Amino acid sequence: MKTIKRSSPLTSIMAVVIATMVSSVSVPAYSCGLEPSVKGGFTVSYTGSLDVAIAVADARNDGLLPQANLNPIPNMIRKQQILADLQQLRTRLDKGRDEIADNLNTPFSLVLVGPGLWSHFYMTSGGVLANYHTDGPLAGKVVVLTHPTALRAMLDGKLSIEQATRLGLITYSGTDTTAIQRTFETSLQIKT
Secondary structure, three states: OOOOOOOOHHHHHHHHHHHHHHHHHHOOOOOOOOOOOOOOOOEOOOOOHHHHHHHHHHHHHOOOOOOOOOOOOOHHHHHHHHHHHHHHHHHHHHHHHHHOOOOOOOOEEEEEOEOOEEEEEEEEOOEEEEEEEEOOOOOOOEEEEEOHHHHHHHHOOOOOHHHHHHHOOEEEEOOOOHHHHHHHHHHOOOOO
């Protein structure tokens, strides 16, 4: 007579965990943590996101950034605040672009680590255009990684772009990031 060997609950749990990890690695998905289905969860949406998240935690511990809100606000309100900051960033990039001598027409993506909210910015001869809350990066273009709290601190002048770069609170990914980085450095020094 043949006996059936039952797997232990731990084996079943491990199989589910491994299957989940494999499925999440094979297909890149760029979900925003501000969506109702994610319920404000942290999303690691791009290579380097975890490094920025760790830099944010370190900056909070050192008192350079405010502590995380223990009474979280609803995602819809948080999303509106973030979109307002991104609009302010677009305005500053537009002004900064005017101060840079060369004609930069390079599009780039920006991801806000934590919620995983993506935006695309297009540097055109008529000014900077932006699409907010998009689905992932522009293929083959520079990606700027930062965190909503770090972005707000830079926009408010509480954290310099140089300090944010040195601490890893803003990073750049791609083949030639020099022009985009210089545009950010110039733009975030402008007072509104």
